Amino acid sequence: MEKTKKYKDLDERFFMPAFSRDMALVKGKGTIVWDAEGKEYIDCVAGIAVCSTGHCHPAVVKAICDQAHTLIHCSNLYYVPHQGDLAKKIVEITGMHKAFFSNSGAEATDGALKLARVRTGKKNYVAFIHGFHGRTVGSLAVTHKPAIREPFEPLGLKCSFVAYGDLEGLKKAVDTDTAGVLVEPIQGEAGVIIPPEGFMEGIREVCDSAGALMIVDEVQTGMGRTGKWLAIQHTRAVPDIVTLAKGIASGFPMGALIAREGLEFRKSEHGSTFAGGPLACAAALATIGVIEKILPDVSRKGERFRAGFAHYNPRVRGLMIGISVGEKCPEVQKRCMEQGVLVNCAADGNLRLVPPLIISDAEIDRAVGVINGALG
Numbered sequence: 001m002e003k004t005k006k007y008k009d010l011d012e013r014f015f016m017p018a019f020s021r022d023m024a025l026v027k028g029k030g031t032i033v034w035d036a037e038g039k040e041y042i043d044c045v046a047g048i049a050v051c052s053t054g055h056c057h058p059a060v061v062k063a064i065c066d067q068a069h070t071l072i073h074c075s076n077l078y079y080v081p082h083q084g085d086l087a088k089k090i091v092e093i094t095g096m097h098k099a100f101f102s103n104s105g106a107e108a109t110d111g112a113l114k115l116a117r118v119r120t121g122k123k124n125y126v127a128f129i130h131g132f133h134g135r136t137v138g139s140l141a142v143t144h145k146p147a148i149r150e151p152f153e154p155l156g157l158k159c160s161f162v163a164y165g166d167l168e169g170l171k172k173a174v175d176t177d178t179a180g181v182l183v184e185p186i187q188g189e190a191g192v193i194i195p196p197e198g199f200m201e202g203i204r205e206v207c208d209s210a211g212a213l214m215i216v217d218e219v220q221t222g223m224g225r226t227g228k229w230l231a232i233q234h235t236r237a238v239p240d241i242v243t244l245a246k247g248i249a250s251g252f253p254m255g256a257l258i259a260r261e262g263l264e265f266r267k268s269e270h271g272s273t274f275a276g277g278p279l280a281c282a283a284a285l286a287t288i289g290v291i292e293k294i295l296p297d298v299s300r301k302g303e304r305f306r307a308g309f310a311h312y313n314p315r316v317r318g319l320m321i322g323i324s325v326g327e328k329c330p331e332v333q334k335r336c337m338e339q340g341v342l343v344n345c346a347a348d349g350n351l352r353l354v355p356p357l358i359i360s361d362a363e364i365d366r367a368v369g370v371i372n373g374a375l376g
């Protein structure tokens, strides 16, 4: 563990200890990653649903390198290479009207909060218990988990939290002062929690009757993760605003918000130095090109995982998979790692698998074998 120790020593001495970690990943190709000691893993974490096209997909690498040789940055004071093409593409695949870019999921949430505030003229928000929308001061205000939010209060935004799935509770919480309701179509950080049938359509109705905007956070579920471009497309609900990030650019930092017709930022209402830069947009366009080819296969691959875990009653939507494991989750994660498979424990003892969308059947079978061994 000599090489890992170098990472650990530097981290302990010079890096603020906000993360807990004990391994260093130094190389990746497709679904496989290597640690600093040269050990190989099937990566069912994928940077937490980020490396959608796998690690270092040649099309993404080429797009980033070509753009890096041409223009790395120019500012949104000017038209930006690839930005318009990407906005057009995202609007087409999601059925929304216009896009705006950010550098992360939390920033996309912040943008959505601002857009809802400025277009409705209302001030308050409603979100869901165990929901996660980011860690900036704005996005944290609508993120439920008291342990990460309360130390930073007051956060300046008024948000009430309702149980996920509880439409009656939502009706009581939403009123004429509600600018927006934020919801994940499947709760990711909470451990892949799938809401009851009709919940999204119900939220749409509640929002319509109160004049609030429905803001769907697809940072984790979007960009093909569940077998469609957006998880909300599995339902009949049409959102007002959708946020995207994680899987959008294969690991190049990027986020987006997209909105329906009539909802847009006007002059000077929002902006960002780096957001929607040439490299990020090139990476996202290449990512979408790859996902377009593999999207039809995502649901089938998810069902292959489901069949493999049939004993454990897994929650599966495409390649977003949750298994209730309980207290032994960290131990299961460790055993999988020893056997060469990376998995992740989300909240409440829920094992979460969000592998690259390019994962092969053979890799799924190998991963399932190891994970079942670790669970058993």
Ligand SMILES: *Cc1c(COP(=O)(O)O)cnc(C)c1O
Residues within 6 Å of the ligand: 103, 104, 105, 106, 107, 109, 132, 133, 134, 135, 184, 188, 189, 217, 218, 219, 220, 221, 245, 246
């Ligand atoms: C990860 C995540 C975010 C925050 O994204 P960052 O890029 O980490 O800021 C927001 N919403 C959801 C649903 C997420 O999974």
